[in-house]
Amino acid sequence: MRVKQPEPFDPNREYSPGERCVYRGMVLIAEKWTAxxxxxxxxxxxxxxxxxxxxxxxxxxxxxxxxxxxxxxxxDRKTIYWRLLRIVGGFKGVETLEFNYNGTIAGVKVKAAPDSNNK
Structure with a gap:
């Protein structure tokens, strides 16, 4: 089965929930923000x-x-946000923890960094 490759992120395009794009070495997926x-x-x-x-x-x-x-x-009157799906091939992810003002962990920040093999 052939899978459509994600295209580069276009800020002026209206993405539907479930569509994917490539942004700064990461493959992102549009998720619907619900009530x-x-x-x-x-x-x-x-x-x-x-x-x-x-x-x-x-x-x-x-x-x-x-x-x-x-x-x-x-x-379509939907609210979306972009969630990390995976890191693009040739990149590796650098993960750092994000903390709130009171010291609790708010989440994990994933930043795509060039792989040592593909500088």
Whole structure:
């Protein structure tokens, strides 16, 4: 079975939930942000982070306005965020822990770094 390869990230394109893209050495997948996710993030911010904190698109590439991730800027009225699926071949992942203001672990930050074989 042939699988379609993910294309490079286009900030002006409206991605549907489940679509994939390549961004800075990472393959990302668009996930739908549901009301249950928002409720958990609002009730337990130390355990469940907000949508823009979970999103793997960097702030300098996504200022938050007009990037086709909010339901007010999309045609299908869905809210999405980008989740890490895997690291692209030829890269390796560098993982660091993220901490909240009170010292609890908020998540794991994965940064794609060039592999030592493919500098």
């Amino acid at each position: 249950a996710d928002a409720r958990l993030a609002n009730n337990n911010p130390a355990i469940f982070t907000q949508r823009c904190v979970r999103c793997k698109i960097k702030r300098e590439d996504c200022p938050g306005i007009g990037r086709q991730c909010d339901k007010f800027h999309r045609g």
